[in-house]
Amino acid sequence: MDNKTDSRMEFNRGFRKGLPIALGYIPVAFTFGLLAVQGGLSPLLAVFISMSNLTSAGQFAGVNLIIAQANLLEIALTTFVINIRYFLMSLSLSQKIKSHMPAALRSVMAFGITDETFTVASLEEGEISFSFMLGLVCAPYFGWALGTALGAFINSFLPSALQNSMGIALYAMFIAIVIPAARTSKAALVVAGTGIGINSLLTWLPSINNISSGWRITISTVLAASLGALLFPKDSEEQCRNI
Amino acid sequence: MSEHLKAVLVMAAVTYLPRMLPMVLVKSKIKSKFIKSFLAYVPYAVLGAMIFPGILYSTGKLVSAVVGFAVAVFLAFFNKKLVTVALGAIFSVYLWETIQVLL
Numbered sequence: 001m002d003n004k005t006d007s008r009m010e011f012n013r014g015f016r017k018g019l020p021i022a023l024g025y026i027p028v029a030f031t032f033g034l035l036a037v038q039g040g041l042s043p044l045l046a047v048f049i050s051m052s053n054l055t056s057a058g059q060f061a062g063v064n065l066i067i068a069q070a071n072l073l074e075i076a077l078t079t080f081v082i083n084i085r086y087f088l089m090s091l092s093l094s095q096k097i098k099s100h101m102p103a104a105l106r107s108v109m110a111f112g113i114t115d116e117t118f119t120v121a122s123l124e125e126g127e128i129s130f131s132f133m134l135g136l137v138c139a140p141y142f143g144w145a146l147g148t149a150l151g152a153f154i155n156s157f158l159p160s161a162l163q164n165s166m167g168i169a170l171y172a173m174f175i176a177i178v179i180p181a182a183r184t185s186k187a188a189l190v191v192a193g194t195g196i197g198i199n200s201l202l203t204w205l206p207s208i209n210n211i212s213s214g215w216r217i218t219i220s221t222v223l224a225a226s227l228g229a230l231l232f233p234k235d236s237e238e239q240c241r242n243i
Numbered sequence: 244m245s246e247h248l249k250a251v252l253v254m255a256a257v258t259y260l261p262r263m264l265p266m267v268l269v270k271s272k273i274k275s276k277f278i279k280s281f282l283a284y285v286p287y288a289v290l291g292a293m294i295f296p297g298i299l300y301s302t303g304k305l306v307s308a309v310v311g312f313a314v315a316v317f318l319a320f321f322n323k324k325l326v327t328v329a330l331g332a333i334f335s336v337y338l339w340e341t342i343q344v345l346l
Contacts, residue, residue: 165336172332195291220292228284
């Protein structure tokens with residue numbers, strides 16, 4: 001097989017895996033578009049935010065601050081803190097992509113790292129190619145933009161009961177990713193369970209529950225993954241791939 | 244440039260940097276066994292932390308969220324596809340909320 005067919009197949013494989021993510025993004029983006037316009041932003045700017053940021057929590061927080069007329073430094077710090085988790089995801093993916101990939105391609109595919117594309121990509125078997133990642137990000141990117149546009153321009157396209165129920169889509173998708181893995185690997189089960197436990201403590205314990213969701217996810221991730229590394233260290237390359 | 248646009252560009256920059264820097268700067272395979280294992284477990288840790296307790300607040304009502312949660316776990320346990328699990332959870336929450344209104 002020549003290289004061109006190979007990368008087209010990789011792109012298609014990624015594209016198909018991205019479709020459910022895109023589906024889950026539309027209602028969330030819709031809500032974002034709606035809130036941004038209700039807060040006084042222009043519909044076009046709302047769509048531009050989604051196309052240049054491609055993140056949920058950071059966009060919601062950033063737009064709230066813009067609406068509240070916060071200063072640039074405050075906006076930068078808040079969104080940065082929410083996005084620190086991407087640092088861990090990017091580092092984790094850096095070990096999973098083909099090692100000879102040039103920096104230019106790396107910096108393009110890094111733009112497409114979201115909570116959802118990251119988890120789908122990292123549970124792939126073996127190394128990840130640029131074409132796969134491009135395909136994977138494609139539908140979610142346009143789904144995110146489309147959902148925002150619908151929310152920003154149309155304003156009332158879904159009945160609220162349906163809109164509410166669609167809020168669970170991304171969580172259900174995460175569950176569909178993690179449960180099969182946790183069933184076959186004790187390490188995955190322990191690490192995911194620890195993540196749940198720590199995040200629950202951080203969310204509900206009275207004295208510490210005022211920290212932002214970005215920090216909660218980051219702290220839970222670092223602690224749970226460290227515990228996993230201590231309890232179930234991986235020796236060979238082989239083991240690293242088939243956790 | 245308008246103040247809004249400036250703010251959006253700043254947001255885009257601080258969102259892109261943490262995504263880009265590690266991937267571009269760390270080009271070799273990390274040797275340390277601990278760090279390698281740690282990074283391999285990051286996806287599971289992130290998944291756990293992102294699912295719960297966030298899912299409980301995802302539909303606006305605790306009970307319907309628990310219903311959707313249970314349906315998603317059930318479907319995922321039998322290795323159903325991502326789309327099936329997502330649609331099953333959405334549908335069950337919708338059904339639950341509709342029934343609540345009727346009763």
